[in-house]
Amino acid sequence: MDIQFLLELMINGALTGLMYSLVALGIVLIYKSSGVPNLAQGAMVMIAAYLIWMFAHLMGVPIVFAILLAVVSMFLFGMVTERLLLRKMVGQPTIMVVMLTLGLESLLRGLGPGLLGASPKSLDLGLDMMPIIIGDVFINREYLVGGIIGGLMVAGALLFFRTRIGTKLRAVSDDHISSWSVGISVERAVAISWGLAGISAVAAGAMWGSVQGVDWTLTALLFPAVAVVILGGLDSIYGVFVAGLIVGILGSVIPGFVDPLVGGGTRDVVTSLIILLTIIFRPHGIFGREDIERV
DSSP: OHHHHHHHHHHHHHHOOOOOOHHHHHHHHHHHHEEEEOOHHHHHHHHHHHHHIIIIIIOOHHHHHHHHHHHHHHHHHHHHHHHHHHHTTTSOOOOHHHHHHHHHHHHHHHHHHHHOOOBBBOOOOOOOOOOOOOOEEEOHHHHHHHHHHHHHHHHHHHTTSSSSSHHHHHHHHHHHHHHHTTTOOHHHHHHHHHHHHHHHHHHHHHHHHHHHHHHHGGGHHHHHHHHHHHOOTOOOOOHHHHHHHHHHHHHHHHHHHHHHTSSSSSSHHHHHHHHHHHHHHHHHTTOOOOOOOOO
């Protein structure tokens, strides 16, 4: 076995997994405050990337300010989405709310390319495209930056949930009625979580848009992000980080050795197996909270 090749796959896979965590973080943030998985997060990443491209390349705004404008726009988008759509679903079965987020995902997937063009668009963040070379190991510079940002976003989310607002969001997730009874605005808490998911989508959209271009295929990031969330635990931010590393490494190392033998396409198979095996053997994930219901 080529140890250097394996090491290269593991390092770049780990960094890719941390970039998946940027998408998964938005799902966990919403679930942690509302108890509802957001299946529109992949489309939100795509919309965020389109916004950055629009501000930077159509309006000529410097890339840093374009990202900041996208942050503000997606935070407001998240809050408006909660106000106009999710708030009307209060009291409805959870599955109906999940289906609503899936419908929103379908709408956004067509809306972005429909308004700004379906052809792939290049998003230049000003990063050096030359890989970092350590010995004989090549490390993708964009993945390195994305991985660092992913780690910082996860750390920021952990700190946020230790603040007063974060504590209120956790209380809302535990029990809406009890939160209402002690004066916590459940609607505002859920709206904030959607806004924060929008910010997470901007970070993911910027990095993945730079890596693979901006088009509808960015919505496919929902699939590995769901694997990260299920493996780590729907309500665990620690799980986003750890599971992101696991999914990224397995999704890089196994295809790296198996694809040449079978002609490719094993990355999605690995991701599917991670989801399937986790649901069968550890339904709450590595760090997810196991709620025991008594009847």
